[in-house]
Amino acid sequence: MVRMVNVCKAYENGTKALKGISAEINDGEFVFLVGPSGSGKSTIIKLLTGEIAPTLGSIVVNGYDLEMIKPAQMPFLRRTLGVVFQDFRLIDKKNVYDNVAFAMHAVGASSRDIKRRVPYVLELVGLDTKTRRKPNELSGGEQQRVAIARALVNNPQLIIADEPTGNLDPARSLEIMTLMERINKLGTTVLVVTHEKELVNRFSKRVIAIDNGKVISDGMDGYYNYET
Amino acid sequence: MVRMVNVCKAYENGTKALKGISAEINDGEFVFLVGPSGSGKSTIIKLLTGEIAPTLGSIVVNGYDLEMIKPAQMPFLRRTLGVVFQDFRLIDKKNVYDNVAFAMHAVGASSRDIKRRVPYVLELVGLDTKTRRKPNELSGGEQQRVAIARALVNNPQLIIADEPTGNLDPARSLEIMTLMERINKLGTTVLVVTHEKELVNRFSKRVIAIDNGKVISDGMDGYYNYET
Amino acid sequence: MRRNRYSYFLREGINSIFTHGFMSFASVSIIVACLIIMGSFTLLTINVQSMIKKWESENQMLAFVDEAFSNDQAKALEKDLRAIPNVADATFVSKDDALKSYLSQFGDNDLFKGIDSSVLRHRYIVHLKEIGKMEESKKQLEAVKGIAKVNAHLEISQGFVTITRIVSTVSIIIIVILLVISMFIMSNTIKLTTFDRREEIAIMKMVGATNAFIRWPFVFEGLILGFVGALIAFLLQWGIYYVLVIEINKSSTMKLIETVPFGQLALPLLGIFVATGLVVGAGGSLTVIRKYLNV
Amino acid sequence: MRRNRYSYFLREGINSIFTHGFMSFASVSIIVACLIIMGSFTLLTINVQSMIKKWESENQMLAFVDEAFSNDQAKALEKDLRAIPNVADATFVSKDDALKSYLSQFGDNDLFKGIDSSVLRHRYIVHLKEIGKMEESKKQLEAVKGIAKVNAHLEISQGFVTITRIVSTVSIIIIVILLVISMFIMSNTIKLTTFDRREEIAIMKMVGATNAFIRWPFVFEGLILGFVGALIAFLLQWGIYYVLVIEINKSSTMKLIETVPFGQLALPLLGIFVATGLVVGAGGSLTVIRKYLNV
Numbered sequence A, B: 001m002v003r004m005v006n007v008c009k010a011y012e013n014g015t016k017a018l019k020g021i022s023a024e025i026n027d028g029e030f031v032f033l034v035g036p037s038g039s040g041k042s043t044i045i046k047l048l049t050g051e052i053a054p055t056l057g058s059i060v061v062n063g064y065d066l067e068m069i070k071p072a073q074m075p076f077l078r079r080t081l082g083v084v085f086q087d088f089r090l091i092d093k094k095n096v097y098d099n100v101a102f103a104m105h106a107v108g109a110s111s112r113d114i115k116r117r118v119p120y121v122l123e124l125v126g127l128d129t130k131t132r133r134k135p136n137e138l139s140g141g142e143q144q145r146v147a148i149a150r151a152l153v154n155n156p157q158l159i160i161a162d163e164p165t166g167n168l169d170p171a172r173s174l175e176i177m178t179l180m181e182r183i184n185k186l187g188t189t190v191l192v193v194t195h196e197k198e199l200v201n202r203f204s205k206r207v208i209a210i211d212n213g214k215v216i217s218d219g220m221d222g223y224y225n226y227e228t
Numbered sequence C, D: 001m002r003r004n005r006y007s008y009f010l011r012e013g014i015n016s017i018f019t020h021g022f023m024s025f026a027s028v029s030i031i032v033a034c035l036i037i038m039g040s041f042t043l044l045t046i047n048v049q050s051m052i053k054k055w056e057s058e059n060q061m062l063a064f065v066d067e068a069f070s071n072d073q074a075k076a077l078e079k080d081l082r083a084i085p086n087v088a089d090a091t092f093v094s095k096d097d098a099l100k101s102y103l104s105q106f107g108d109n110d111l112f113k114g115i116d117s118s119v120l121r122h123r124y125i126v127h128l129k130e131i132g133k134m135e136e137s138k139k140q141l142e143a144v145k146g147i148a149k150v151n152a153h154l155e156i157s158q159g160f161v162t163i164t165r166i167v168s169t170v171s172i173i174i175i176v177i178l179l180v181i182s183m184f185i186m187s188n189t190i191k192l193t194t195f196d197r198r199e200e201i202a203i204m205k206m207v208g209a210t211n212a213f214i215r216w217p218f219v220f221e222g223l224i225l226g227f228v229g230a231l232i233a234f235l236l237q238w239g240i241y242y243v244l245v246i247e248i249n250k251s252s253t254m255k256l257i258e259t260v261p262f263g264q265l266a267l268p269l270l271g272i273f274v275a276t277g278l279v280v281g282a283g284g285s286l287t288v289i290r291k292y293l294n295v
């Protein structure tokens, strides 16, 4: 469950990235977040993961109030989340398998679980033949799929994906999004940032559109309603 | 002018990324290169820029034969190219202006030309208000536009763009692609890698489709002919 | 479960050493370099001081026996002299022996011709354990019944004490300075080598790793690098010392230097090296990481 | 145009120092640390050697005048003695003065009572310029008409020569070792700090920059870091030396040490520091870059 009330964010250099965002995402929902480049989508995601703090407003994610949260609790909030970052954030020095396994080690999973689960999610994203590669030996789309696998591996309560298909071909994109939908059906909340109009329209889910740091529409119509 | 004859590329780890690619792009053409994730598109681009060497086959770019080229000549080949990399490759420590200006310094442009040209291209990509920002203070789409500006700034003979709109909203993407088309009309050759079916179909240009390291179609029909 | 985790951390630490090969190599070699600078100087100081000690022990004083004492009575004093704590040994020299020695020394001078040994006294050549306490020992010797007078070169005693004190002070100052500078260089190097890991750490935090989880592999890595550096430095130091000792014994002038055998120094040196290596390794990486953990 | 380019490279180099603040700081401080280790030891050696020189000059030998010579004849020998190249000075001591000195030395012994000064000889106390040539000088003194005999402690001469040689050899070895290790540490540090630039360099190459274009800013950066490090090290070294000299003069034992004034050492020290700094700065960054330039 995510609740943002009147959230504002100004970066150190003065950029007002968010100018009063309020939104609530209930458990089990599937939400698309859309908006033009620079409108503040990634900023929202960084706020939800606690990577940056809001200048104003309150944010509650999976029961953790981000205003009150102690640094020592932050890891436990993050363990309830599976995040696909826009810039992937893979560890260069670890291979595909270890990049994903690492996320399970971090939450204290047992070796047996890790050995069973990691190959499974890597197969889901179509990387089962490339587990020993380092990120720089992968294509852009493959790196993105490693990031997706890592977000899925811990069976999080909430999946947050920032442009998870920006580097994927239409067929792959559809596959990944279908996978997300399936996971959502099993009870996981999903929040996807995307520019892909076609995909948004095809899935008919709730769409929150922001522009210039403000919510400009929020509807169940599944329509990508930002247009030239 | 680009000519590839039976180009093969196997990476050190044995991956056969390209399995005999032949294609010719004449001066003044506008070509889309499409294909699924991991099919070898970025590999082709890295070959054209001389970043990696082919295992087999010959490549000629703007009159430079990449088999014969001396290391000392490489910079001069690259100065005839404007490349947008899939991972942007911006210098973290330099601000937007310097990232773009640097490319002009590198080719020995005069300060006067640099002072006139850089703001102009930054305005073209819509970043004129963010010239003093470092790359990590930009959104994903903004970083991508810096990369595009850098590719354009030296008025290259050939523009090569790897997913230049992967992080951009549909409106921006259309804008950038229209800009490319305009530049192409002025005589510059353009090669764009993209997954955006809609854009490809809209522009009605030559489309080279590859899959699994081979050319599977090459036509003037402007149709994104890779389908699920 | 717990043990399992630490073995994971250890494995991660070791992996990290290899994946950041150049950085690890640089840390270790700089640790080695610094330890050798420190170690060489410490060994030099120890040798110099052992040499001073040796020279010191060669210094002697003369205790003249009362003229009234017979040869046998004089000889009997020996155990009284040796009973004084600071006396290392006392050798009896009779009047006649003393004269012989004078004659052999000033023989070609007419001065001593015809002098009878009766004008001289029985005497003891006394060596002290600690030359610094010469004045006190002189008084104790004079207090012995039967000793008329003690001839001691107090200014030499003073000189030795001064030299020893100067050498000790100077070398302690230099060793401390070298230690501080070396620790600074080493921990700075470890900081440098972990500097480019801030992104890695940020990613780990984003995935839900606790600070402890991130810290431990770094600590192990630092400990291992420090330990390996210390071992290599120790072996190199040993080799250098060994070669130098051989060279010194070869050269005719340098042969005068009596070197302390490495065996005597090996264990404490190894201890100091390893301790410094571990402290610097773990400390260096911990301080860097602390900075990046606030993500 | 050309000049324009170099000013661009210089500006880029300077910018880079600031944008890579931590790295620059680390390089400079490690350069400073290494130079100070080297510098301190060199200064120590110079002082020790100047002290040995001084003690050496205090050593004396006795030249006895022929018994047949009168007081005035004996005195006249002085200029002959001084004419010998290695003689620093020669002081005349008459028979009577010699006896007085003997008596004051052995006065409480009955041995010398009633001895007439006529049994002694006129003599000269001779100081040498170079103690190492004592044997040769002794022969030259003996060759002077009127000098009957020369008493020289050849073994002391030998000892001094040995000590001087040992001190010189040991300190040259140590200085060379320190120099090599310090250069290694410094250039390794510069390598470490430029290590994370390989991506930057790869990007530059992709944009069409020539190797020279990439190299120059790095060279300037390295030179500036090396130069700044050398200057800071020099000032710190000066400060340390100054404080130590004050402390030495305060302490009663240490006052015996006569320190060489910093002024005499400043210029060569500065020269060496700056040269080492520049070589290490430019050399260190060049070697790293060379590796990355093959993109």
Ligand SMILES: Nc1ncnc2c1ncn2[C@@H]1O[C@H](COP(=O)(O)OP(=O)(O)OP(=O)(O)O)[C@@H](O)[C@H]1O
Residues within 6 Å of the ligand: A011, A012, A013, A015, A016, A017, A035, A036, A037, A038, A039, A040, A041, A042, A043, A044, A086, B130, B136, B137, B138, B139, B140, B141, B142, B167, B168, B169
């Ligand atoms: N670290 C930062 N410091 C300063 N300004 C920033 C920073 N990160 C982002 N911004 C600015 O904040 C605004 C919103 O950025 P954000 O990354 O949220 O956009 P976005 O919606 O994700 O865009 P995109 O679709 O291009 O990724 C932009 O104008 C951007 O320039």
Ligand SMILES: Nc1ncnc2c1ncn2[C@@H]1O[C@H](COP(=O)(O)OP(=O)(O)OP(=O)(O)O)[C@@H](O)[C@H]1O
Residues within 6 Å of the ligand: A130, A136, A137, A138, A139, A140, A141, A142, A167, A168, A169, B011, B012, B013, B015, B016, B017, B035, B036, B037, B038, B039, B040, B041, B042, B043, B044, B086
């Ligand atoms: N440095 C490398 N070492 C080894 N294999 C590599 C390397 N780079 C790419 N590959 C492999 O080569 C194949 C082609 O990669 P390439 O990057 O050309 O794909 P692409 O068409 O650009 O894909 P995408 O659309 O996902 O970016 C992939 O299977 C990839 O895993």
Ligand SMILES: [Mg+2]
Residues within 6 Å of the ligand: A041, A042, A043, A086, A162, B139, B140, B141
């Ligand atoms: Mg974004």
Ligand SMILES: [Mg+2]
Residues within 6 Å of the ligand: A139, A140, A141, B041, B042, B043, B086, B162
């Ligand atoms: Mg690619």
